[in-house]
Amino acid sequence: xxxxxxxxxxxxxxxxxxxxxxxxxxxxxxxxxxxxxxxxxxxxxxxxxxxxxxxxxxxxxxxxxxxxxxxxxxxxxxxxxxxxxxxxxxxxxxxxxxxxxxxxxxxxxxxxxxxxxxxxxxxxxxxxxxxxxxxxxx
Amino acid sequence: xxxxxxxxxxxxxxxxxxxxxxxxxxxxxxxxxxxxxxxxxxxxxxxxxxxxxxxxxxxxxxxxxxxxxxxxxxxxxxxxxxxxxxxxxxxxxxxxxxxxxxxxxxxxxxxxxxxxxxxxxxxxxxxxxxxxxxxxxxxxxxxxxxxxxxxxxxxxxxxxxxxxxxxxxxxxxxxxxxxxxxxxxxxxxxxxxxxxxxxxxxxxxxxxxxxxxxxxxxxxxxxxxxxxxxxxxxxxxxxxxxxxxxxxxxxxxxxxxxxxxxxxxxxxxxxxxxxxxxxxxxxxxxxxxxxxxxxxxxxxxxxxxxxxxxx
Numbered sequence: 090x091x092x093x094x095x096x097x098x099x100x101x102x103x104x105x106x107x108x109x110x111x112x113x114x115x116x117x118x119x120x121x122x123x124x125x126x127x128x129x130x131x132x133x134x135x136x137x138x139x140x141x142x143x144x145x146x147x148x149x150x151x152x153x154x155x156x157x158x159x160x161x162x163x164x165x166x167x168x169x170x171x172x173x174x175x176x177x178x179x180x181x182x183x184x185x186x187x188x189x190x191x192x193x194x195x196x197x198x199x200x201x202x203x204x205x206x207x208x209x210x211x212x213x214x215x216x217x218x219x220x221x222x223x224x225x226x227x
Numbered sequence: 228x229x230x231x232x233x234x235x236x237x238x239x240x241x242x243x244x245x246x247x248x249x250x251x252x253x254x255x256x257x258x259x260x261x262x263x264x265x266x267x268x269x270x271x272x273x274x275x276x277x278x279x280x281x282x283x284x285x286x287x288x289x290x291x292x293x294x295x296x297x298x299x300x301x302x303x304x305x306x307x308x309x310x311x312x313x314x315x316x317x318x319x320x321x322x323x324x325x326x327x328x329x330x331x332x333x334x335x336x337x338x339x340x341x342x343x344x345x346x347x348x349x350x351x352x353x354x355x356x357x358x359x360x361x362x363x364x365x366x367x368x369x370x371x372x373x374x375x376x377x378x379x380x381x382x383x384x385x386x387x388x389x390x391x392x393x394x395x396x397x398x399x400x401x402x403x404x405x406x407x408x409x410x411x412x413x414x415x416x417x418x419x420x421x422x423x424x425x426x427x428x429x430x431x432x433x434x435x436x437x438x439x440x441x442x443x444x445x446x447x448x449x450x451x452x453x454x455x456x457x458x459x460x461x462x463x464x465x466x467x468x469x470x471x472x473x474x475x476x477x478x479x480x481x482x483x484x485x486x487x488x489x490x491x492x493x494x495x496x497x498x499x500x501x502x503x504x505x506x507x508x509x510x511x512x513x514x515x516x517x518x519x520x521x522x523x524x525x526x527x528x529x530x531x532x533x534x535x536x537x538x
Contacts, residue, residue, distance in 0.1 A: 094281070101277065104242050105270040108350070111246055113263035115253040119346075135456065138425075139515055170262045171345040173464045198474075199464030 118170035123151020129165075136174035137163050146215055148203040155182055155194065155203065157215070164194055166201035173199060183211050231379070233386035241393060245349045248399060257399040259348050264466045266350045271468055272340055273353030283360030291369060291378040300375035310384075313376050314435075317368070317384040321434035324367045326445065329429055330509075335498045336475035337362040343471055345458040347421050352396035357472050388434045392417075412437045415449045422455035423462075425516035428509040460499070460512065 124132065124147050133142055133156055140158040147154045153166035162182030165174040175196035185194045191202040192210040206212075251257035302309045328338035337358040344351045359365065371381050395417040403413045412433040420431040430447035433440050440446035449455065463470065475498075482493040482501075489502035499508035507515075 101274050105274055108242065108245055108270055109263055109267045111249050112261040112266040115249045115261060117252045117260055118262040119260045138519060168464065169264050169466070171462065173462050
């Protein structure tokens, strides 16, 4: 490899590392407090504006949510200082497996681990036939 | 063959500007958000793009020289009028490249990684494609060399355009003077371009001059009532570098393999196109957004009106 090119590459790698270190040091990410009922619904309204929310469950650590909209599950989870949103069949969400106090929801291109309060999935209120919208939200 | 490369010269300025933006934001003097993993992704993509460019750059330059050898006119590199014409011609070429890169999936697959950040800061500007050479968007610039502009001249003007587009990737600058906003691409116009809000999709493709968007009906102004939310319609689930670079190509290949009869649609249709209409394109997302506005009775508000399309 050409020596000048190698030096340029190494210099660029050092510069990238320096900039990332400065960005980490600055601690200026977007504020992302744990989701509550209101912020969860606001997030759903942004990500799924045309989908009415029948029921809503928020992860124990506030870092994700699962909402029912008809026969679909709307899922959102934290990534960095933002959220990723996907949907899947409600039946698939209910059938998600648990592992070490988390429910692992398999979406088309991601499998978020959402913290459970008591290790039980699905929470009884999500499968209750008498469920009222918003009842499950913390 | 060594040519003057304004982008190489500008790299130290890029680094200092990113540091300045971070420090000013840290001091509360500028509106900017940085998340370390996101910044690492942007900068690594930038570095990888330089390497990918170096690998294919020689072949692309050779092809450009070959076209120039068969040129119609001989345009002198030293003439001011030639630079003025090239400035407009290159910028118009960039507009169409950028529009195609957003509105046709094959080229979107290459360009998308510039848009996968959910942040909008100076590091986002460096989040460049690795696959631009492979998908052949450089072909769009060949007519300039065929007309007679020397390849080095075209390369320099492309570099100037890239450097110009660096500073507009910021939230720290709200609005430029009105006359400037009317003519040039600005942070405000380009925030709209990077936004994933339905109202802002597929807009403001300009490089340096925003006049092309105004002329071709793709201009959408930023409105304070609806702040831009950045990223792609479906934000990526991962910070994995290779997922960032190749995810849309992988998705496209899966779609083609699953529905070979509809391959052309999945490759050259708009992003989000599907043979059964089960997915959303920018067009359907905007239609749903308009329908929501009407349902909510907000359509009457002038703030919610899109500019009328130009004929």
